[in-house]
Amino acid sequence: MSNKRPGSPKEEFKVRIKIKDGVYKESLKSKNSEQNSSINLPNHPISTVDPRKNVSTPDSSGNSNEIEPISDPVLAAQQDVKAGLVPRSARLEFFKDDDSYDILAMPRRDPVSGKFGKGDYTYLKLKKDHSSRPLWICPGSANIILEAFSPIAEQAIDFLIAISEPVSRPINLHEYKLTPYSLYAAVSVGLETKDILDVLNRLSKVPIPDDVVKAIKQCTVSYGKVKQVLKHNRYFVESSHADILQRLLRDPIISSSRLIEPSDKNSTSKTNDSSGLVKFSAPTSKELFIAGKHINSIETPSELKTDQLTEESKISNEHKAIDIQIEAEMDAADEDNEDEEVHAFEILPTQIEVVKKRCNELDFPMLEEYDFRNDTINPNLNIDLKPITTIRPYQEKSLSKMFGNGRARSGIIVLPCGAGKTLVGITAACTIKKSVLCLCTSSVSVMQWKQQFLQWSTIKEHQIAVFTSDQKERFSGDAGIVISTFSMVANTRKRSYEAQKMMDFLHSREWGFLLLDEVHVVPANMFRRVVTSIAAHTKLGLTATLVREDDKIDDLNFLIGPKLYEANWIDLALKGHIATVQCAEVWCDMTPEFYREYLRETSRRRLLLYVMNPRKFQICQYLIWFHQNRGDKIIVFVDNVYALKAYAQKLKLPYIYGGTSQQERMRILHQFQHNPMLNTIFLSKVGDTSIDLPEATCLIQVSSHYGSRRQEAQRLGRILRAKRRADIGFNAYFYSLVSKDTLEMFYSTKRQQFLVDQGYSFKVITHLDAMDDFEDLIYKDKQSQIDLLHTVLMANDNASTLEDEDMMREDSNVKNEVSGRSKIVIKKQGATIQSLSGADNMAYMEYSDGIASRSKLAGLSSRKGVGSAGMSMNKPSSSNEERHPLFKKQFNTKK
Ligand SMILES: Nc1ncnc2c1ncn2[C@@H]1O[C@H](COP(=O)(O)OP(=O)(O)OP(=O)(O)O)[C@@H](O)[C@H]1O
Numbered sequence: 001m002s003n004k005r006p007g008s009p010k011e012e013f014k015v016r017i018k019i020k021d022g023v024y025k026e027s028l029k030s031k032n033s034e035q036n037s038s039i040n041l042p043n044h045p046i047s048t049v050d051p052r053k054n055v056s057t058p059d060s061s062g063n064s065n066e067i068e069p070i071s072d073p074v075l076a077a078q079q080d081v082k083a084g085l086v087p088r089s090a091r092l093e094f095f096k097d098d099d100s101y102d103i104l105a106m107p108r109r110d111p112v113s114g115k116f117g118k119g120d121y122t123y124l125k126l127k128k129d130h131s132s133r134p135l136w137i138c139p140g141s142a143n144i145i146l147e148a149f150s151p152i153a154e155q156a157i158d159f160l161i162a163i164s165e166p167v168s169r170p171i172n173l174h175e176y177k178l179t180p181y182s183l184y185a186a187v188s189v190g191l192e193t194k195d196i197l198d199v200l201n202r203l204s205k206v207p208i209p210d211d212v213v214k215a216i217k218q219c220t221v222s223y224g225k226v227k228q229v230l231k232h233n234r235y236f237v238e239s240s241h242a243d244i245l246q247r248l249l250r251d252p253i254i255s256s257s258r259l260i261e262p263s264d265k266n267s268t269s270k271t272n273d274s275s276g277l278v279k280f281s282a283p284t285s286k287e288l289f290i291a292g293k294h295i296n297s298i299e300t301p302s303e304l305k306t307d308q309l310t311e312e313s314k315i316s317n318e319h320k321a322i323d324i325q326i327e328a329e330m331d332a333a334d335e336d337n338e339d340e341e342v343h344a345f346e347i348l349p350t351q352i353e354v355v356k357k358r359c360n361e362l363d364f365p366m367l368e369e370y371d372f373r374n375d376t377i378n379p380n381l382n383i384d385l386k387p388i389t390t391i392r393p394y395q396e397k398s399l400s401k402m403f404g405n406g407r408a409r410s411g412i413i414v415l416p417c418g419a420g421k422t423l424v425g426i427t428a429a430c431t432i433k434k435s436v437l438c439l440c441t442s443s444v445s446v447m448q449w450k451q452q453f454l455q456w457s458t459i460k461e462h463q464i465a466v467f468t469s470d471q472k473e474r475f476s477g478d479a480g481i482v483i484s485t486f487s488m489v490a491n492t493r494k495r496s497y498e499a500q501k502m503m504d505f506l507h508s509r510e511w512g513f514l515l516l517d518e519v520h521v522v523p524a525n526m527f528r529r530v531v532t533s534i535a536a537h538t539k540l541g542l543t544a545t546l547v548r549e550d551d552k553i554d555d556l557n558f559l560i561g562p563k564l565y566e567a568n569w570i571d572l573a574l575k576g577h578i579a580t581v582q583c584a585e586v587w588c589d590m591t592p593e594f595y596r597e598y599l600r601e602t603s604r605r606r607l608l609l610y611v612m613n614p615r616k617f618q619i620c621q622y623l624i625w626f627h628q629n630r631g632d633k634i635i636v637f638v639d640n641v642y643a644l645k646a647y648a649q650k651l652k653l654p655y656i657y658g659g660t661s662q663q664e665r666m667r668i669l670h671q672f673q674h675n676p677m678l679n680t681i682f683l684s685k686v687g688d689t690s691i692d693l694p695e696a697t698c699l700i701q702v703s704s705h706y707g708s709r710r711q712e713a714q715r716l717g718r719i720l721r722a723k724r725r726a727d728i729g730f731n732a733y734f735y736s737l738v739s740k741d742t743l744e745m746f747y748s749t750k751r752q753q754f755l756v757d758q759g760y761s762f763k764v765i766t767h768l769d770a771m772d773d774f775e776d777l778i779y780k781d782k783q784s785q786i787d788l789l790h791t792v793l794m795a796n797d798n799a800s801t802l803e804d805e806d807m808m809r810e811d812s813n814v815k816n817e818v819s820g821r822s823k824i825v826i827k828k829q830g831a832t833i834q835s836l837s838g839a840d841n842m843a844y845m846e847y848s849d850g851i852a853s854r855s856k857l858a859g860l861s862s863r864k865g866v867g868s869a870g871m872s873m874n875k876p877s878s879s880n881e882e883r884h885p886l887f888k889k890q891f892n893t894k895k
Pocket residue numbers: 390391392395415416417418419420421422423544689690692694717718721
């Protein structure tokens with residue numbers, strides 16, 4: 001790449017290089033050295049010169065990206081690491097946000113472009129036919145910008161999804177980012193370094209920057225060469241390159257994890273060579289095979305590769321050419337050039353994670369593949385999709401990434417909420433046709449999975465077993481399906497006799513397929529326990545939102561496998577697979593009384609004040625009324641249980657929270673679905689996931705869990721599956737009610753980020769005009785608002801934290817599930833003396849020197865007024881200044 005600006009007036013320019021924070025080094029660059037100025041910078045890991053490798057770079061037209069074969073990649077990687085030339089950690093540095101050079105110091109062609117700071121790429125040389133190419137590739141970072149309006153955008157998106165992480169995908173411009181994991185995922189679905197560079201180059205308006213080329217090469221050249229396979233309940237590290245395995249075995253950590261057996265009873269399928277490695281015959285079939293489909297391998301790319309981009313004028317031909325090329329490259333990825341034989345060495349089952357980690361560090365991450373069609377050891381499961389079951393194109397596409405080369409790859413499939421992840425998992429199970437262990441997040445999901453297996457596949461009821469606190473079943477026959485929860489399987493506490501027997505059964509056998517639902521919510525250590533204790537050939541993680549607020553998403557890549565496919569929410573909505581949704585943030589003014597208290601209160605109680613804001617009540621009531629009249633079915637989400645009850649009781653509507661019995665839940669949900677008189681229900685966060693209500697078409701969010709992007713997306717998912725989604729002009733509605741000028745506004749913006757990145761836009765509604773004419777509006781007069789405030793202020797302190805009670809209950813239930821003990825939960829809870837004496841709801845007034853310090857009713861009655869209760873039961877003030885001198889000492893001593 002050249003970063004020379006055409007027409008630049010100066011032949012020499014100053015480069016300012018950041019050495020460390022606040023310290024810059026300036027140097028003059030001549031015209032000749034200009035080419036390297038943005039790439040070969042001190043501290044820039046990619047710029048480190050490796051004398052052993054002679055890596056070619058693209059010419060100015062960007063058409064040459066030939067890869068020099070590296071004779072011994074293991075040796076090279078090890079030497080690199082040893083010599084500290086390009087340590088792995090440093091390589092990964094490239095993928096972090098880089099501010100190690102100051103692009104502002106570069107010469108500018110005009111006075112405006114510099115305003116864009118690091119985003120000023122006007123110096124890049126455009127290819128002649130750039131208008132027909134849809135991508136921009138940013139030097140100095142791994143970001144890729146796509147013109148989503150390009151005629152070949154769809155193909156480009158397919159390719160970008162395979163090699164990079166989507167960052168943001170609004171309607172016209174998408175942003176993607178290359179990461180080591182995304183490149184690892186690309187290799188794992190069969191793309192090679194050359195394919196990636198060729199297609200990128202073909203799509204890009206500018207030559208691929210040198211640093212990006214290098215980063216791609218470094219991250220992919222050794223990937224995909226080593227595989228972890230499970231045969232006869234024994235773990236092997238397998239590769240078609242014997243030399244790579246020998247090199248890996250020179251590593252002390254890996255060699256100490258090796259298991260050497262003097263004689264092998266199963267030696268019919270393998271032979272030992274002189275190096276002690278065992279040989280297996282390589283899988284033979286390379287057909288893409290998915291249950292319900294049978295697609296032959298697609299034509300070889302060589303026939304199509306003759307197409308070249310030509311003149312600027314032939315834009316449509318160019319689009320076609322690029323289009324064909326991309327498809328050819330992508331299809332070529334599914335071709336497999338395995339040797340007839342592969343080599344392997346065995347590792348101790350207890351050391352799998354250690355070896356996996358070590359291989360990662362040595363830049364040989366292990367792929368997990370399962371040649372299920374040639375597995376004659378594990379009994380087959382008699383399961384297929386029912387003839388009436390038709391999988392949708394995006395479901396098929398995601399599965400083609402998993403079964404692309406005729407074998408099953410472990411990894412994660414990301415599909416929007418309501419897009420049918422369950423059927424994807426079931427189709428994968430029908431394809432592999434071996435025993436399945438399916439893990440979900442709750443016992444409700446367990447029953448839903450069982451029902452869906454029976455609905456979509458030919459499996460018989462006796463072949464499915466459920467393992468929960470209530471049911472500990474075994475399937476009949478050699479092969480079958482077990483559905484359970486993560487917590488049941490990962491538990492380390494003492495188990496009941498029945499549960500232990502069930503666990504022994506799960507541990508004793510080899511599973512063809514481990515299906516993991518909602519993978520993003522399960523803690524990494526729980527995963528680790530499941531993944532390392534269950535012997536499974538293939539792992540498939542399903543999720544809608546690969547985001548976690550704790551940034552532990554990388555753990556999933558390591559423990560399950562790379563992301564195999566990620567669908568675009570808006571795209572599926574446009575195609576009618578999920579509903580189109582109008583999203584709105586409704587600003588609710590705080591009443592003056594509520595706001596005054598809000599400013600005085602502690603942050604905990606503030607939450608209650610902005611949720612219980614009377615204006616919010618009114619807007620919620622109005623929206624329910626409005627949408628019911630339109631014929632919508634409405635779900636109102638209120639996280640805080642105190643507020644949930646207050647809203648539902650005021651509006652005389654049913655509600656479900658953690659404490660609602662299963663029977664009551666089912667009754668309410670059934671009524672909501674089938675009774676035309678019940679069109680609105682209130683749910684706490686128990687309804688965030690696993691509630692399949694295709695009747696719901698409108699969602700109102702009154703309170704939520706701080707800034708959780710995942711929760712926002714999952715809630716939206718409740719209406720994406722709307723039954724009426726395919727009706728012409730149909731829209732579902734998502735309202736988020738936010739009390740104005742409170743913390744809620746900040747959280748709301750944060751929560752929306754994931755959906756905004758998926759291309760959703762939130763309208764802001766500041767005033768609902770027609771609401772003022774609504775006669776039955778609640779809390780219309782000042783007195784009723786003040787009464788509400790009284791109630792809120794007098795509420796037990798726990799009211800503002802009650803939202804966790806749902807989860808506590810669920811947790812306790814899980815613990816009981818696991819231990820198989822009685823379900824009566826005795827919960828120890830902190831309580832204040834006034835709670836114990838039953839004085840929680842007493843009004844009081846505190847006398848002080850004219851300051852009604854922490855009086856809950858401060859501001860509502862005269863400060864010098866007389867309290868209604870003769871005793872002062874408020875909590876001790878935190879401020880000594882507000883205390884009588886007599887008590888100051890006592891308070892300090894207590895503290
Ligand atoms: N190929 C298909 N044909 C017909 N219906 C389908 C298909 N795929 C999914 N569905 C239906 O779409 C709805 C949503 O499916 P599912 O519950 O699997 O979604 P999900 O992606 O798991 O959602 P969430 O993440 O919100 O749990 C279900 O009612 C399911 O029956």
